[in-house]
Amino acid sequence: MNSILKTENLHKEYLLETGPIEILKGIDIEFNRRELVCIMGPSGSGKSTLLGILGTLDIPTCGQVYLEGQELTNLSEADLSSCRANKIGFVFQSFNLISTMNAMENVMLPLFGLKGVRRGDIRNRAAKLLELVGMGERFKHLPSQLSGGQQQRVALARALVNTPAIVIADEPTGNLDEETGKTIIDLICSLRDDLDMCFIIATHDPSVARRADRVIHLRDGLITNIEMIKG
Numbered sequence: 004m005n006s007i008l009k010t011e012n013l014h015k016e017y018l019l020e021t022g023p024i025e026i027l028k029g030i031d032i033e034f035n036r037r038e039l040v041c042i043m044g045p046s047g048s049g050k051s052t053l054l055g056i057l058g059t060l061d062i063p064t065c066g067q068v069y070l071e072g073q074e075l076t077n078l079s080e081a082d083l084s085s086c087r088a089n090k091i092g093f094v095f096q097s098f099n100l101i102s103t104m105n106a107m108e109n110v111m112l113p114l115f116g117l118k119g120v121r122r123g124d125i126r127n128r129a130a131k132l133l134e135l136v137g138m139g140e141r142f143k144h145l146p147s148q149l150s151g152g153q154q155q156r157v158a159l160a161r162a163l164v165n166t167p168a169i170v171i172a173d174e175p176t177g178n179l180d181e182e183t184g185k186t187i188i189d190l191i192c193s194l195r196d197d198l199d200m201c202f203i204i205a206t207h208d209p210s211v212a213r214r215a216d217r218v219i220h221l222r223d224g225l226i227t228n229i230e231m232i233k234g
């Protein structure tokens with residue numbers, strides 16, 4: 004089966020003092036293995052809200068999310084957190100590396116506390132991934148000793164260290180210049196192909212969206228268009 008993540012009639016509502024506001028108004032979408040999907044839409048259209056729910060960081064007001072066939076909305080907080088730790092990788096606009104830890108330590112971090120990973124394997128896996136993202140020479144650099152593009156490479160390695168089923172990235176090139184952003188997307192495309200991975204990326208950048216397999220356009224909490232991009 005190629006499908007990896009699926010939503011049905013996803014709604015998200017916030018209760019404000021002035022009354023409820025609906026942010027997501029019924030999202031039905033399916034994501035596949037070995038796919039790069041971009042989510043585009045004006046600021047406030049609900050991209051980050053959707054990514055938060057897809058990544059189990061947030062829960063929908065109603066509707067379902069299925070990850071590898073498993074319904075997530077009924078899981079306990081502990082099961083959700085274990086699902087997140089095992090199956091999902093995250094990349095953020097501002098890299099979110101721990102400033103007091105070097106590149107290697109940042110990448111190893113998600114594996115501490117994961118059941119079934121032998122301690123000796125943690126360093127090996129982190130080292131392999133840092134090599135893979137082109138950071139083999141900089142294991143011991145602190146984030147402050149790395150450029151933005153290099154920090155995002157380390158963040159990508161960190162997102163991959165638990166061999167996730169999907170990687171969710173919220174404007175991963177938003178803080179990078181065009182050329183550096185392109186190298187990050189090049190890397191994501193090769194990881195998609197080599198690791199059979201699904202990347203879901205929110206972006207405002209049309210040059211990023213052009214590299215996607217599909218672009219989902221969101222407006223006011225609804226999908227307005229799904230664009231298939233020819234490679």
Ligand SMILES: Nc1ncnc2c1ncn2[C@@H]1O[C@H](COP(=O)(O)OP(=O)(O)OP(=O)(O)O)[C@@H](O)[C@H]1O
Pocket residue numbers: 017026044045046047048049050051052053
């Ligand atoms: N915790 C919250 N409480 C109330 N409203 C919220 C909350 N989180 C988000 N919103 C609202 O939800 C809407 C969608 O926000 P979201 O962050 O998903 O937009 P976005 O498409 O990611 O925008 P951007 O492109 O600026 O990142 C916004 O109007 C925002 O004010």
Ligand SMILES: [Mg+2]
Pocket residue numbers: 050051052173205
């Ligand atoms: Mg956002």
